[in-house]
Amino acid sequence: MGKILRINMTDMTVKTEELGEYAGLGGRALTSSIIAKEVPPLCHPLGPNNKLVAAPGLLTGTTAASSGRCHFGCKSPLTGGIKEGNAGGVASQKLARLGYSAIVLEGVPEDDKLRVVYINKDKAEILPADELKGMGNYQTVAKLTERYGKVGIISIGPAGEQKLNAASIAINDTDNRPARHAGRGGQGAVMGSKGLKAIVIDDTGAPGVEIKDKDEFKKWSKIFTDGLLKHPVTGEGLPNFGTAVLINVINEAGGLPTRNFSNGQFEHATNISGEQLVEKCKERKGKETHICSPGCVIRCSNVYNDKDGNYITSGLEYETIWAFGANCNIDDLDMVARLDRLCDDIGLDTIEAGGTIAVAMEGGLLSFGDWDRAIKLLDEDVRNGTPIGKIIGSGAVVTGKVLGVTRVPAVKGQNMPAYDPRAIQGIGVTYATSTMGADHTAGYAIATNIMKVGGYVDPLKPEGQVELSRNLQIATAALDSTGLCLFTAFPVLDQPETFEAIYRMLNAQYGLNLTADDVTELGKNVLKTERDFNTRAGFTNKDDRLPEFMYQEALAPHNLVFMVKDEELDDFWNF
Amino acid sequence: MKDISEIEVHLSNSTARDMCSYLFQSGVLLKVQVGVSIKNLLCEQLSLDETYVDKRISTIFLNSQPVDDISNAIIKNNDTLALSSAMPGLIGATLRRNSHLAPLRDTITFKEYRNNDDIQAYDLIHLKLFNLILQEVGPLLLQNGVMVDFEEVIDFFQDKIFEETKESFAIYLDGETIGLNELRKCLQSSAEQQLTLLKAKIF
Numbered sequence: 001m002g003k004i005l006r007i008n009m010t011d012m013t014v015k016t017e018e019l020g021e022y023a024g025l026g027g028r029a030l031t032s033s034i035i036a037k038e039v040p041p042l043c044h045p046l047g048p049n050n051k052l053v054a055a056p057g058l059l060t061g062t063t064a065a066s067s068g069r070c071h072f073g074c075k076s077p078l079t080g081g082i083k084e085g086n087a088g089g090v091a092s093q094k095l096a097r098l099g100y101s102a103i104v105l106e107g108v109p110e111d112d113k114l115r116v117v118y119i120n121k122d123k124a125e126i127l128p129a130d131e132l133k134g135m136g137n138y139q140t141v142a143k144l145t146e147r148y149g150k151v152g153i154i155s156i157g158p159a160g161e162q163k164l165n166a167a168s169i170a171i172n173d174t175d176n177r178p179a180r181h182a183g184r185g186g187q188g189a190v191m192g193s194k195g196l197k198a199i200v201i202d203d204t205g206a207p208g209v210e211i212k213d214k215d216e217f218k219k220w221s222k223i224f225t226d227g228l229l230k231h232p233v234t235g236e237g238l239p240n241f242g243t244a245v246l247i248n249v250i251n252e253a254g255g256l257p258t259r260n261f262s263n264g265q266f267e268h269a270t271n272i273s274g275e276q277l278v279e280k281c282k283e284r285k286g287k288e289t290h291i292c293s294p295g296c297v298i299r300c301s302n303v304y305n306d307k308d309g310n311y312i313t314s315g316l317e318y319e320t321i322w323a324f325g326a327n328c329n330i331d332d333l334d335m336v337a338r339l340d341r342l343c344d345d346i347g348l349d350t351i352e353a354g355g356t357i358a359v360a361m362e363g364g365l366l367s368f369g370d371w372d373r374a375i376k377l378l379d380e381d382v383r384n385g386t387p388i389g390k391i392i393g394s395g396a397v398v399t400g401k402v403l404g405v406t407r408v409p410a411v412k413g414q415n416m417p418a419y420d421p422r423a424i425q426g427i428g429v430t431y432a433t434s435t436m437g438a439d440h441t442a443g444y445a446i447a448t449n450i451m452k453v454g455g456y457v458d459p460l461k462p463e464g465q466v467e468l469s470r471n472l473q474i475a476t477a478a479l480d481s482t483g484l485c486l487f488t489a490f491p492v493l494d495q496p497e498t499f500e501a502i503y504r505m506l507n508a509q510y511g512l513n514l515t516a517d518d519v520t521e522l523g524k525n526v527l528k529t530e531r532d533f534n535t536r537a538g539f540t541n542k543d544d545r546l547p548e549f550m551y552q553e554a555l556a557p558h559n560l561v562f563m564v565k566d567e568e569l570d571d572f573w574n575f
Numbered sequence: 576m577k578d579i580s581e582i583e584v585h586l587s588n589s590t591a592r593d594m595c596s597y598l599f600q601s602g603v604l605l606k607v608q609v610g611v612s613i614k615n616l617l618c619e620q621l622s623l624d625e626t627y628v629d630k631r632i633s634t635i636f637l638n639s640q641p642v643d644d645i646s647n648a649i650i651k652n653n654d655t656l657a658l659s660s661a662m663p664g665l666i667g668a669t670l671r672r673n674s675h676l677a678p679l680r681d682t683i684t685f686k687e688y689r690n691n692d693d694i695q696a697y698d699l700i701h702l703k704l705f706n707l708i709l710q711e712v713g714p715l716l717l718q719n720g721v722m723v724d725f726e727e728v729i730d731f732f733q734d735k736i737f738e739e740t741k742e743s744f745a746i747y748l749d750g751e752t753i754g755l756n757e758l759r760k761c762l763q764s765s766a767e768q769q770l771t772l773l774k775a776k777i778f
Contacts, residue, residue: 232631237663240706248706249634249659253641273600275706276596279596424666425681426676465681469679472676490661
């Protein structure tokens with residue numbers, strides 16, 4: 001088990017301590033436990049009592065495939081509730097190899113100076129970094145690389161420095177680009193409130209992660225990797241097309257939110273599809289398949305170049321393409337890529353930013369499809385902190401209030417992702433009940449019947465949506481604690497031995513005797529811990545609802561409203 | 576100007592893939608026997624291997640509704656059928672045929688299952704292909720010929736696919752060889768036509 005590195009930004013002290021009561025936890029389980037125990041639920045998210053936790057997963061730093069996620073936790077300035085968000089990149093594995101299970105950032109500085117934290121095998125120190133003030137993530141990474149060499153970098157852009165609710169935390173990827181983001185919930189603003197521009201992680205000479213039974217670990221790690229490679233989604237679909245492959249399919253299902261959730265199908269979807277993305281990547285000598293963190297065998301990322309072959313952005317994903325594409329009525333992938341690059345550089349969540357611009361389009365600030373104005377809003381207004389930039393950077397709910405827009409697709413203050421819950425009602429249950437606000441990843445891990453989470457769900461039973469959503473959220477919370485990418489959930493769904501490999505690897509690494517039931521219990525505990533924090537922060541079952549318009553405005557082409565009853569949603573927490 | 580009944584393009588594998596991507600994502604028209612099940616259509620009429628249909632084409636929509644039982648979903652005149660391989664994400668998995676997550680999309684699931692008592696006539700349906708299915712099935716269908724909306728044919732031959740390809744290709748208009756520019760002129764002068772047959776010979 002690793003150690004906790006506590007960094008106090010008020011008195012500028014650094015100390016290392018044992019995991020203590022947090023032993024056995026990693027990733028989301030660890031971030032949520034620390035926040036729930038140590039952060040007063042009613043504190044201001046940007047004040048001295050909030051904490052920001054960065055934690056590798058339990059398997060991170062080992063040779064387990066696709067296990068390099070870095071998890072962040074805090075009280076969210078966007079939702080007012082507990083928040084966990086994670087991203088790939090190179091930082092998490094370095095942190096784990098240095099022997100850290102978590103970094104806990106505490107307090108706020110008494111001045112307005114910027115700082116970086118530098119961590120290597122011998123020390124962790126807080127250093128002045130005012131020269132990085134106002135810099136985008138790309139320039140920040142370039143400057144820090146110049147100074148420290150090949151390191152892991154966790155950073156914020158101007159949005160985080162301005163403490164905007166939609167600010168993200170960036171991590172550099174395998175090409176040393178800050179293209180991987182823990183986007184949701186404004187965690188970048190919490191980092192900014194602590195006056196911290198970046199955490200630099202140098203694992204040169206690091207001891208590495210201890211494995212109790214190396215042969216056993218190797219055996220199950222191979223089974224796990226083989227499971228990922230042989231599965232049609234992780235072994236073929238994602239490496240070939242990335243997540244953007246979903247555009248055509250969700251559009252066909254009538255669930256692709258279009259023009260601020262006013263339609264379920266985008267007539268120009270083929271112009272922004274995964275198939276189109278792959279062709280452009282090939283044609284322009286980008287990369288149609290790419291890894292975001294070392295040891296990933298799924299390779300769902302990409303590198304997108306402009307028509308002259310110059311790099312624009314990396315990891316152009318389904319959610320981002322939807323957010324700036326269909327949702328803003330922009331059918332030009334080049335413009336969507338530019339908007340993605342701006343978000344990565346300024347340090348903004350692409351889902352919240354795209355959703356907010358769509359609300360602003362509906363509110364008349366700009367027209368649907370006006371990519372030129374959208375680019376200026378981000379690059380000039382948000383980056384430089386103009387009044388309208390601060391409004392846009394504060395998210396869809398704030399922008400909707402300012403502009404008098406009633407169609408604001410948010411739950412607990414967080415904009416919905418790329419699936420309309422009126423078409424696919426089950427996702428609406430997850431959006432409504434998730435402790436995180438509207439979050440598609442909250443109920444992502446689809447291991448329900450294999451893990452027997454909550455018992456077997458009859459696929460022919462139409463009323464099983466709440467039960468399924470609950471099981472999915474429990475399974476996801478467990479998977480989020482391992483550091484494994486959520487995409488590993490697909491082989492876990494279809495191949496029992498791939499799921500077994502997860503807890504067998506954990507047993508071999510830590511010398512434990514975990515069973516499938518223990519993994520389920522872990523997931524349940526995480527959800528209950530998060531729910532308890534939110535309750536103490538003032539949330540009630542009335543917050544577990546979709547926005548009013550979704551119960552009233554029928555969505556084409558299926559012409560449905562959201563029909564899951566309130567009492568069914570309330571039943572979610574009965575476990 | 577007389578109607579253009581058939582355009583045949585002789586082209587390389589890679590240009591054929593580009594052509595398929597262009598055509599099948601937004602959909603082509605196929606003249607098939609309707610009043611039969613989707614499974615019959617795919618396996619008997621389009622000659623796709625049953626195992627391929629069962630294992631590979633794991634996500635199927637009929638008029639935007641996800642279908643679970645393709646043996647009992649009957650295809651009718653003017654229907655739109657969309658075929659995809661297994662998709663990522665919670666929703667991707669939810670949309671899969673016979674997914675245990677199917678209750679999550681219960682309200683849009685295709686449920687008009689009935690006996691095959693429709694009139695089994697030859698008529699047009701819309702067919703869309705996505706992702707791996709587009710790459711694998713598209714070229715086969717293109718070799719047999721697909722009906723394409725004439726406006727789309729005009730747009731397609733205006734596209735850069737042929738100008739930018741480094742591979743050689745040849746075009747035949749109703750059996751007679753024709754250059755790309757000449758074809759474009761012919762298409763423009765027949766712009767009021769509604770449909771034409773587009774075929775490919777892949778070398």
